Amino acid sequence: MLIMLLGSCTDPKAVIDANSAITDHNWSYVNRVKFDCNITDVNAAYNLYFNLRVTDAYKYSNMFVLIYQTSPGKQVKVTRYEVKLASRDGEWLGKGSGNLYSYQLPFQTNIKFPTKGNYHFEIEQNMRDNPLHEVSDVGLRIAKVQ
Secondary structure (H helix, E strand, C coil), X not given: CEEEECCCXXXXXXXXXXXEEEHHHEECCCCCEEEEEEECCCCCCEEEEEEEEEECCCCCCEEEEEEXXXXXXXXXXXXXXXXXXXXXXXXXXXXXECCEEEEXXXXXXXXXXXXXXXXXXXXXXXXXXXXXXXXXEEEEEEEECC
């Protein structure tokens, strides 16, 4: 089960900046993290970011995810991304706080949405391990480029 954490978004450029906690830090394939975003300005360019928090016990230096994007016209686009989490020497690349490391990584930059309306996003872990252990939170940020 995924629990949606809603925080106040203080960045006026952000259309959405939300995260979902992963129950027991075990992210299963079937537990896609879901977000809806209403796009009202099709003339603006946007940056899309993958938010992630893992514990220091996460055993890989990367993570593969599938991001499903459904447009208001119900067209689905699926893209696989690799997220680099640690350098070759094993040093975490994210911002550390206690035993958690946070990442906000762009996966699409300077894009324009073709139509106004509600866009639905789902993020699925795409690693060999199922469930994938030591994943704390997964999220999405969409912000206007300025």
